[in-house]
Amino acid sequence: MKYQIRYLLTFLIMFTFHLDTSTAQTSLNGFLNIPFGTKMETAKKLLLQKPGVKFIRQSDCHNLYFTGFSMGAYKADTCILMESLPNGRFESSNLVFHSKVELLEEIYQLLRAQYGNPTIIYSENNDISYRWEFPVKGSKYKNSIILQNVSATDYFMLSYNGMGMLCPGWLEYCSKKTRNNTKDF
Numbered sequence: 789m790k791y792q793i794r795y796l797l798t799f800l801i802m803f804t805f806h807l808d809t810s811t812a813q814t815s816l817n818g819f820l821n822i823p824f825g826t827k828m829e830t831a832k833k834l835l836l837q838k839p840g841v842k843f844i845r846q847s848d849c850h851n852l853y854f855t856g857f858s859m860g861a862y863k864a865d866t867c868i869l870m871e872s873l874p875n876g877r878f879e880s881s882n883l884v885f886h887s888k889v890e891l892l893e894e895i896y897q898l899l900r901a902q903y904g905n906p907t908i909i910y911s912e913n914n915d916i917s918y919r920w921e922f923p924v925k926g927s928k929y930k931n932s933i934i935l936q937n938v939s940a941t942d943y944f945m946l947s948y949n950g951m952g953m954l955c956p957g958w959l960e961y962c963s964k965k966t967r968n969n970t971k972d973f
Contacts, residue, residue: 805883816922816931819881820871824931824950828852828871831878835869850876865943881947886944892937892944899933906935914939924952 818824820838822831826844832852835841840856847853857867864883865939885891899920900906906918917936922930929952935943 797947814922816920816933816950817953818878818950819948822869822878822881824878824880825951826878826879828869828876831869834850835867879951880947884943885946886943892935895946896935899935903933909934910936922952927952 818826821837822834826869828850835842835852835854835857838857840858841854842856844853844855844866850873852869852871854867854869855865857864865886866882866884867882868882869878870880871877871880877959896918899918903920906920908916909919910917915938917934920933922932931952932947932949934947934949935944936947
């Protein structure tokens with residue numbers, strides 16, 4: 789029974805994040821159905837289409853804060869969409885969970901099963917940060933997923949980052965495609 793619940797939970801989480809197992813191992817192009825590089829107003833509209841999600845506020849640095857976001861059977865306390873300041877486009881997201889050990893371990897195991905073993909970027913006492921990296925063609929930077937636990941707080945964070953897609957060069961390529969009416973991010 790315990791394993792059936794675990795498999796069901798894993799399925800729900802993977803379904804929630806719309807992971808395509810044929811490409812999930814090697815690429816990360818966005819968060820949910822929001823591609824990195826999307827205009828922030830469009831990213832906001834897309835996230836608000838998710839059941840129960842509510843907009844809270846926009847920070848001084850244009851980050852967008854939401855509540856009501858669920859990851860499978862677990863509710864994230866806050867979802868933050870972060871803007872790349874030079875170009876006003878969606879760069880990364882942070883999910884903040886106030887549930888600790890069990891959920892952190894479950895998410896870690898799910899990400900590890902989907903993307904392989906992460907790099908440990910920090911580990912001391914009960915504090916740990918894991919990173920999964922995804923190369924981006926034509927960029928020296930990589931997109932990444934970071935799972936971070938800080939024992940001094942009562943929460944952990946799951947971040948999806950699109951730095952590889954938003955570095956100089958990639959945006960110039962995208963704007964050329966947009967001018968040719970092939971795709972607008």
